[in-house]
Amino acid sequence: MSFQYTILILLIPLACFLINGLFGMKFKPLLSGILGTAGLGVIWLLSLFTAYAYFFQVGLVNGEFQKIVVMNAEWLRFTDKLHIDMGILLDPISVMMLVVITTVSFMVHLYSIGYMHGERGFQRFYAFLALFTFSMLGLVVATNIFQMYVFWELVGVSSFLLIGFYYDRPSAVAASKKAFIVTRFADLGFLIGILVLSYFTGTFDFMALTGSDQSIFASGAAASFMGLSALTWAALLIFMGGAGKSAMFPLHIWLPDAMEGPTPVSALIHAATMVVAGVFLVARMFPVFFFQAPAALELVAYVGGFTSLFAAIIACTQFDIKRVLAFSTLSQIGYMMLALGVSGYGGHEGLGYMASLFHLFTHAMFKALLFLGAGSVIHAVHSNVMQDMGGLRKYLPVTHLTFLIACLTIAGVPFLSGFFSKDEILVAAWQSNKFLFAVEFLVAGITAFYMFRLYFNIFWGKEKTYAHPPHESPLTMTIPLVLLALGSIFAGYLPFSELISSDYKPFETTLHLSVAIPSVLIGLAGIGLAMLLYRRESTLPDRIAASLGSFYKVVLNKFYIDELYLFVTRKIIFNYISRPIAWFDRHIVDGTMNGIGWVTETSSQKIKGLQSGRISQYGFVFAIAAVGLALVFIYFIN
């Protein structure tokens, strides 16, 4: 069957963006929201249909999933081999991403009708959401790495616009700039990586780069720079781009601040879709990493492992509920990166690859649910901070129930989706690297602890007296919560290994009880600890924090990474690099130009008196000069 209609999946959000962006101010806000939501609803159905058709009808040929290039138009041409195309590539991971993005985006569109009700710039919000959805979809269906890069930047722009949605708040403006600059800095590495890779292979095309023909890599593998092959450098630089977008340590600093954006945006962009673009990128380039740059892949694993531990520890100390979730996102993306990093290629060896994307899928569901639940709580109490909450379970029954499901899912409680995907990741880590397994095992416990710290602090704990009693959110907000909760529960039952694998051939996985049981136990231990500490109001957490002393303070301040960045940029780069360059620019470059201007101006001031405006005077000078010249010609020049 032909998948020509998939172009609509891209064009409908683009149309929504243009209509809402250009004419939105003429619409009633609600109309704008309904238009965006309806558009998303259509592409959601289209994506589900595409997924069904691809996975269960036409995708599988001779026991291997096909890469189907639906369309590919040449956009820029350099040489016969090297040209940039724009097109749509359908393969298991891009189809899966289509489903993830449209599902979460649709839920967020629906949710925002309630959440953003009455906000200034409601239409602008919907326009940006549609732009984001369009660019993210374009990113995942890219047929070549350069198309991916173009949409990658578009995604960055829409993220910037949405973080800075409340542009009258200085903190939001600062956060949007920070996010843009940090990711843009990482994208510089990505671009250089693309150029290095294409220089040696002569192609941007994913079909060629991830195909079976390995000969295109020969020249790149032979060339070496500073002890590493050119391909390793390319892979490292490409991973740098992915790490920036996915907020891996040490480029993670923008994500917690990005929580300044409206909560639905955090759910869509900074939890479920955009931040996993880095994971998607590495997964897309996986054969290149695995066969040509194993060193880079190992780095991916260690960066992922470190980030997951690092972020999980910070998450235990934060009080802003959205920040807790942001660090939790970092930690979970670290899981995915790690799973990719430890993965092998083909069949059961490629378990990590499958596990990573499986976790991406389930994480999108439950993390979007967590954020939307947090949004519902914030909507009810008008505060982001845990201290202002407590005992909310009576006021917000639906939010409470769905939030609890999400917390149980992320904690890895059996038979919810997070349990299955996390189990696969842990097995993959166990098979290849015992140290990383130990780290992830620990993180599983910490994750359960901080999620339930959040849960108990919001919904249990001290009874607060609220200025006006919190009320449950409207239906447009609770329906997405319920749907995503259903997704969180049942997404784990998809036979993922039969759909997605590193070599596109389905394989069988089973539950590994020897890994699953300890990981469930440590998860339950984390939940138990959180329950003990936070279920009722007690001073125990404060006393523990006090006894940890300076360590607690360091963690509370996020290991002073932001301060370190500020120190490096402000004290070192500004003082020792930027300032001398600025001085040179101001005094030498500008000075020369200003000097020329000054000389011209002063000299003309001095001689302008000669220009009296009197015709007689000019005539006199002219006559004298003519006579003088005549004499000169007569007597001296002959």
Next chain:
Amino acid sequence: MIEGIPMQHVLIVSLFMFFAGVCGFIIRKNMITILMSVELILNAVNINLLVFNKYLFPEQLQGHFFALFVMGIAAAEAAVAIALIINIYRRLNSINVEEVTEMKY
């Protein structure tokens, strides 16, 4: 060739005319007078052209035509100049050349 009058005499007349014109151009304040001085200069040149043609190359006519041409140009120039002077008069209520210094820069 005019009988009994050598070429130098005619040239001396033209020389006086020319310098009278230059002098008037520089000294006079009234724009109309300045315009008249310019005409004087042009006519001095015309006399020169005719005299040289008549005395040195009597069988040719270039000098005559040049003189006619100069007259035509002078007529056009006078028309433009008078138009300018009228406009200046309307603006400044004066045709004193000393006062027309607005466009110096």
